[in-house]
Amino acid sequence: MNEGSRPIVEMEGIVKNFPGVRANDQVNFSVEEGEIHALVGENGAGKTTLMKILYGIYARDEGEIFFKGDRVEIESPRQAKKLGIGMVHQHFMLVPPLSVAENITLGEEFSSYGFLRREEAVEEIARLAESVGFRIDPKEKVENLSVGSRQRVEILKVLFREAELLILDEPTAVLTPQEVEGLYQIMEKLKEEGKTIVFITHKLEEVTAIADRVTVMRSGEDVGTARVEEVDKEGLANLMVGREVLLRVEREEVERGEELLRAQGLGMKDEEGKLYLEDVSFALHGGEIFAIAGVQGNGQTELIEGLTGIRDFSEGEVVLGGERATNVDGRELRERGMGHIPEDRLGRGLVPEFTVRENLVLGYHTFPRYASRVFLKGETIDQYARAAIGEFDVRTPSISTQAESLSGGNQQKLILARELAQTPDVLIASQPTRGVDVGAIEFVHRRLMEEKASGKGILLVSTELDEILSLSDRIAVIYEGRLTGVFPAAEVSKEELGLYMAGSKKEDEEIVRERALSPSEELIN
Amino acid sequence: MDKNREELLFGFLVNGLAPLIAILVSFGVGGIIISFLGADPVAFFVKMVDLTFGSWRGVSQTLYRATPYFFTAMALSFAFKAGLFNIGAEGQMFIGGLALAWVGFTFPGLPAPILFPLCLLAGFLGGAFWGAIPGYLKVKRGAHEVITTIMMNFIAIALVQYLVQNHFTNPDWGIPHTPVVGKGAWAPSLSTFLPFFPSGARVNVIFLLAVFMAILTVVLLSRTKLGYEIRATGLSPDAAEYAGIDIANRTVMTMAISGGFAGLATANFILGPGSHYFLKSEYGNIGFSGIAVGLLGRNNPLGVILAAALFGFLEHGGLGVQLFFPDVPRQIVEIMQAVVLIILVVVLELVRRYVSRLRKRGST
Numbered sequence: 001m002n003e004g005s006r007p008i009v010e011m012e013g014i015v016k017n018f019p020g021v022r023a024n025d026q027v028n029f030s031v032e033e034g035e036i037h038a039l040v041g042e043n044g045a046g047k048t049t050l051m052k053i054l055y056g057i058y059a060r061d062e063g064e065i066f067f068k069g070d071r072v073e074i075e076s077p078r079q080a081k082k083l084g085i086g087m088v089h090q091h092f093m094l095v096p097p098l099s100v101a102e103n104i105t106l107g108e109e110f111s112s113y114g115f116l117r118r119e120e121a122v123e124e125i126a127r128l129a130e131s132v133g134f135r136i137d138p139k140e141k142v143e144n145l146s147v148g149s150r151q152r153v154e155i156l157k158v159l160f161r162e163a164e165l166l167i168l169d170e171p172t173a174v175l176t177p178q179e180v181e182g183l184y185q186i187m188e189k190l191k192e193e194g195k196t197i198v199f200i201t202h203k204l205e206e207v208t209a210i211a212d213r214v215t216v217m218r219s220g221e222d223v224g225t226a227r228v229e230e231v232d233k234e235g236l237a238n239l240m241v242g243r244e245v246l247l248r249v250e251r252e253e254v255e256r257g258e259e260l261l262r263a264q265g266l267g268m269k270d271e272e273g274k275l276y277l278e279d280v281s282f283a284l285h286g287g288e289i290f291a292i293a294g295v296q297g298n299g300q301t302e303l304i305e306g307l308t309g310i311r312d313f314s315e316g317e318v319v320l321g322g323e324r325a326t327n328v329d330g331r332e333l334r335e336r337g338m339g340h341i342p343e344d345r346l347g348r349g350l351v352p353e354f355t356v357r358e359n360l361v362l363g364y365h366t367f368p369r370y371a372s373r374v375f376l377k378g379e380t381i382d383q384y385a386r387a388a389i390g391e392f393d394v395r396t397p398s399i400s401t402q403a404e405s406l407s408g409g410n411q412q413k414l415i416l417a418r419e420l421a422q423t424p425d426v427l428i429a430s431q432p433t434r435g436v437d438v439g440a441i442e443f444v445h446r447r448l449m450e451e452k453a454s455g456k457g458i459l460l461v462s463t464e465l466d467e468i469l470s471l472s473d474r475i476a477v478i479y480e481g482r483l484t485g486v487f488p489a490a491e492v493s494k495e496e497l498g499l500y501m502a503g504s505k506k507e508d509e510e511i512v513r514e515r516a517l518s519p520s521e522e523l524i525n
Numbered sequence: 526m527d528k529n530r531e532e533l534l535f536g537f538l539v540n541g542l543a544p545l546i547a548i549l550v551s552f553g554v555g556g557i558i559i560s561f562l563g564a565d566p567v568a569f570f571v572k573m574v575d576l577t578f579g580s581w582r583g584v585s586q587t588l589y590r591a592t593p594y595f596f597t598a599m600a601l602s603f604a605f606k607a608g609l610f611n612i613g614a615e616g617q618m619f620i621g622g623l624a625l626a627w628v629g630f631t632f633p634g635l636p637a638p639i640l641f642p643l644c645l646l647a648g649f650l651g652g653a654f655w656g657a658i659p660g661y662l663k664v665k666r667g668a669h670e671v672i673t674t675i676m677m678n679f680i681a682i683a684l685v686q687y688l689v690q691n692h693f694t695n696p697d698w699g700i701p702h703t704p705v706v707g708k709g710a711w712a713p714s715l716s717t718f719l720p721f722f723p724s725g726a727r728v729n730v731i732f733l734l735a736v737f738m739a740i741l742t743v744v745l746l747s748r749t750k751l752g753y754e755i756r757a758t759g760l761s762p763d764a765a766e767y768a769g770i771d772i773a774n775r776t777v778m779t780m781a782i783s784g785g786f787a788g789l790a791t792a793n794f795i796l797g798p799g800s801h802y803f804l805k806s807e808y809g810n811i812g813f814s815g816i817a818v819g820l821l822g823r824n825n826p827l828g829v830i831l832a833a834a835l836f837g838f839l840e841h842g843g844l845g846v847q848l849f850f851p852d853v854p855r856q857i858v859e860i861m862q863a864v865v866l867i868i869l870v871v872v873l874e875l876v877r878r879y880v881s882r883l884r885k886r887g888s889t
Contacts, residue, residue: 310766330769340767348767353760362757363768371750378748 006068008033008165008196009054009085014063016049023049025220027063031165036187036197038207038228041217041240042437043407047200048090050217051167055087056080086158087167092150096143101125103142104157128160133189148179155186159195166190168199172206173435178295184210202240202437204233205466218242241439248470249445251489252453257286260321260457261307261338261426262517267315268302268481276302277481279509280316282516284426284457289448291460291472291489295501299481300461301343304430307459308340309333321425334363339424341415343431343461345408349415352404356396357385359403360418367422384421392417393443409440416444420451427451430461445471465494476516479503486515535880540823543876547821547869548835555861564850572849573842583841585715585726591837592728592793593618593808595735597815598833599742600656600787602824604670606746607779608759613659613674614787615812616681617652619805621788623685624651626795626803627693629706640709641796645734648792649785655681656784660777670780678812685805695802702804712796729797731789735833738786739826755779787812817866836862 009031016024023046031037039047052058054065056074065072067083074080077087094103101121110117110124125138134152142153151171158166172180187197187210201207207214208228215225216239223239238244261284268277277299284290294300305311307318309330318326320336330340340363342348350359361370361381370381385399394413396406403411412432419427429448433441448471452458462468468475469489476486477500485500485507499505556566577587597614604611611617625648632640659673695704712729716722746752757765758775765772791808795801818836822829843858 308767309769329771330767332769334769342767344763347761348763351757351761351764354757358753362764365750365753365768374749374751376748376750376753 005032005034007031007066008068010066011050011054012064012066014050014053014065015061016046016053016058017061022220024053024060027217027220027222029215029222030225031196031198032213033196034191034194035212036191036199036210038211038214039198039200039217040202040204040207040214040236042202042439043409044219045217045240046220047217048169051087051169051198051200054080055085055167081161081163084162084164085167086161086163086165088151088154088158088169088171090169090173092154094142094150094153097141099139099141100136100145100153100156101138103153104128104138104160106157108161125156125160129156132156132159132186132193134186146179148175148182151175151179151183152186155190159190163195165196165198168197170200170202170435172201172203180206204236204438207236208233216240237438240437249442249449251470251473252449254287254453254455256288257455257457259283259285261459262319263307263316264319265316266303266306266313266318268299268306268311269314275481277306277313279513280478280481280483281513282476282483282486283518284459286425286455286457287452288474289452289458289460289472291462291468291475292478292483293462293465293468293475293497293501294478296463298478300430300478302481303478304340304343304428304459304461308338308342308428330363331366334422334424335367337425339419339422339427341412341419341427341429341432343434345411345415345434346404350403350411353402355400355402356389356394356406356414357381357399359414360385360388360399360421362418364418364422388417388421389414392420392447407437409436412436412440412444416447420447424456426457426459428459428461431463432460433462433464433467465497468497469494474515476512477501479506482509483512483516486512538876538880539873540825540828543872544821544823544828544832544869546872546876547865550868550872551861551864554864555857558857558860559850559853562853564853569846569850569853573838573846576845577838577842581721582723582726585722585728586841587834587837588732589727589729589793589797589837590840591833592732592735592797593790593811594815594818594836595739595830595833596786596790596792597812598818598822598829599738599815599826600652600783600790600812601816601819602822602826602829603742603786604656604779604783605819605824606759607755607775608762609660609663609776609779609783610671611656611659611674611780611783611787612671612816613656613677613681613784613812614790614815615810616674616678617655617784617787618790618808618812619681619685620655621648621650621652621785622791622795622808623688623693623703623803624648624788625792626703626706629710629795630693630704630802633705633707633709635707635709637709637711640707641712644706644710644796645789645792648788650788652788653781653785656787657777657781660780663780664773664776682805689803689805693803700804700806702800702802705801706795710796711801712792712798714798725798727798729793731793731797734789734792736830738789739830742826751778787815790815814862817862821865821869835865 007030011027011029014024014027027050029050041047049058053060056076056079065074072083104125105121110121122138129136136149136152142150171183175183190197211228213225213227214231216223216236218240263280263282266277266280269275280303282290292300302311306313309328312327317324320338325333346352351362365371365376370377382399389396389399392413394417395410403414432444448458460472472489474486475489475492476483477497479501552570559566559569577583597618600611600614600617625644628647629644655677659670659677662668662673663670689703690701693703694701712731714726715728716724716726746756754770754775757768757770758772762772790811794807795803814836818832819829822832839858839861843855847855
């Protein structure tokens with residue numbers, strides 16, 4: 001504002017109460033025309049609530065909204081759209097069997113006398129897409145599109161309705177790193193076109209990468225707005241959490257223990273003969289974090305599901321604690337000391353409708369500790385659950401609350417609590433911090449480091465290179481189902497890993513296998 | 526804390542209020558039709574209540590009528606807990622019923638403490654076997670249980686008809702039925718222990734079995750490993766798989782237990798005071814009506830008892846009230862049963878939408 005650019009939206013003194021919580025408390029928020037404005041804060045800080053008020057989904061209790069200087073009442077999304085405000089939700093609202101053009105024009109179809117004019121719609125959408133530099137076929141069915149492309153369809157939907165202000169609710173949460181790059185370009189392009197963008201995020205690198213200004217929210221209040229050049233990541237993180245946050249956990253050097261998990265020549269094919277994994281070998285030792293980096297969809301999911309007893313390998317052997325563990329079911333693996341933090345938190349890691357206490361024994365409910373031959377040991381489980389939510393700082397009203405009503409960060413801490421409470425020797429952690437906020441990320445990282453220090457072996461799979469580089473001792477890159485490189489974390493750069501992840505670099509198979517199977521000390525020498 | 530209270534309130538609205546509204550509306554619709562037929566609806570319903578709950582004899586008859594519905598409704602509700610739709614209670618009921626009767630008339634000389642439980646076990650296992658087949662087909666072949674259970678109904682009906690006509694017929698009179706079960710299998714009337722029931726009251730020990738099984742089911746689902754696994758499988762198969770639960774095994778087992786419930790539905794007629802033989806035509810549609818009762822009871826064992834009692838009330842009250850209101854055809858009861866179900870589906874959806882809108886406006 002100080003540079004004289006005109007605010008497109010001003011929200012003043014916004015208050016929104018939900019039963020028992022004040023989601024927004026006297027929030028002031030102003031967006032300048034033509035800027036990219038990041039709205040950051042931890043989960044539950046009130047970012048989405050504020051934007052839903054602006055978009056007319058929620059009614060505010062107090063405060064005023066000005067759009068281009070005029071005081072406005074926005075009582076429904078319809079009114080918001082009329083003003084030129086569009087919102088892309090975190091969960092896409094598309095009809096998969098319909099085409100791109102049909103989805104975009106849904107509700108505002110091109111028609112005459114009740115008949116659709118498809119060709120015209122297709123042309124119009126193609127023109128619109130081109131104007132913002134999207135490559136997308138308007139006739140393609142949405143169900144055939146990647147997540148990144150679906151997001152573009154959502155953005156086009158908003159543009160088609162002539163929005164000037166676009167609200168993107170955590171747009172990167174569902175995207176791969178490559179797709180995130182693509183989204184940045186789109187946002188830049190839209191800015192050039194004179195659009196204004198508010199995007200909600202809790203990833204700080206995104207703020208510094210793309211935003212012009214940033215507003216930080218914490219527990220329902222706005223704690224400050226600044227130009228991005230004027231702030232650094234640490235400062236933002238501290239503002240968001242309200243205390244000092246360590247963005248990087250110190251990597252501790254721990255003496256390598258014995259070999260805990262060994263994969264030898266693992267392969268996986270499905271019934272049609274599609275190859276997911278080929279000749280994957282590695283060894284995990286006590287006191288180390290071995291990471292597998294790769295772009296989503298290169299076989300890491302299958303590898304983890306194979307190792308944890310969800311799928312079967314078609315070739316190769318798994319050895320856990322010196323004994324064969326190939327294609328053994330999850331129950332036996334748990335009994336033999338393998339913990340698993342799955343990548344799909346709500347889909348696999350939790351039964352969303354189960355209570356916190358029920359979820360805390362998921363997979364361990366047959367252990368003699370928690371159950372007799374027939375009955376679950378209710379009181380023991382209660383005690384354990386209370387202790388676990390205390391130790392792992394799971395914020396929940398009670399142990400009888402349903403897991404689905406917790407925030408993402410707390411759900412993740414719940415899973416972490418469950419898997420670590422059983423003191424496994426081997427922990428397989430897949431995307432352990434995806435979609436959780438800064439405070440929770442720090443917590444998860446710290447706990448993983450502690451586990452390593454106590455002599456556990458951790459297999460870490462992540463698409464976040466920063467996470468991999470800061471936590472792990474050795475890093476393997478997986479590309480199209482094969483390990484294409486193995487490096488000591490201290491000796492490899494992000495850029496180098498990126499080249500392997502993209503498949504443009506590859507090491508010799510023999511070298512990869514040898515390095516993957518030997519503990520890192522020998523490697524450094 | 527608020528969230529929990531809200532959760533409870535939401536549960537109460539959906540599970541308690543919706544069925545209540547549905548029942549009231551169905552009485553309203555029934556009342557309108559009755560008044561068109563020239564009768565006084567208030568007097569009609571008052572008479573129905575009087576006939577059913579106005580005397581211990583009426584209560585006895587109502588509970589007697591309600592008992593089979595409980596079992597077929599539990600078949601639906603139990604499977605539902607594991608995310609399965611068992612539409613095959615009708616068939617499972619026939620197979621279980623014939624197995625039960627077969628044990629009863631094949632070993633008539635066995636003493637009561639052996640024969641009675643043996644008959645019940647046979648009924649349960651017969652239904653369980655018939656229910657397990659669709660479970661197995663689903664697990665092995667991916668055949669959807671709705672389709673297979675419906676198909677299995679037809680097979681069961683034809684099979685039972687064939688067996689009763691050709692192999693187990695008691696040739697004493699017209700409609701084919703099985704021989705009479707041994708005296709040891711007869712379920713005592715509740716009047717034996719509860720003197721306020723008039724002597725020879727038809728409500729019998731099988732009703733107590735129903736109540737007992739409802740409680741057992743609540744305990745099974747909430748307190749045992751098996752119940753935990755069944756619910757996890759139903760709510761999130763992916764999470765169950767992650768937890769190392771043998772989903773295939775649990776699916777077959779759930780369908781078997783579900784079928785076992787249905788297999789006991791005819792015990793009330795065959796073992797209770799009455800004919801003491803298997804007569805197929807007497808049990809028609811109890812399996813299908815169980816679907817309605819299960820839905821009305823919101824798949825909660827205790828709710829299912831109440832819903833079954835309502836159906837018992839409609840059936841017994843409907844039969845008796847005809848004598849007093851000759852202008853009103855007995856089909857009025859069937860109309861009301863149907864209306865309850867249709868309205869319930871609508872009201873449930875309305876309540877759910879209303880509450881979720883309240884929550885949306887009111888909370889995150």
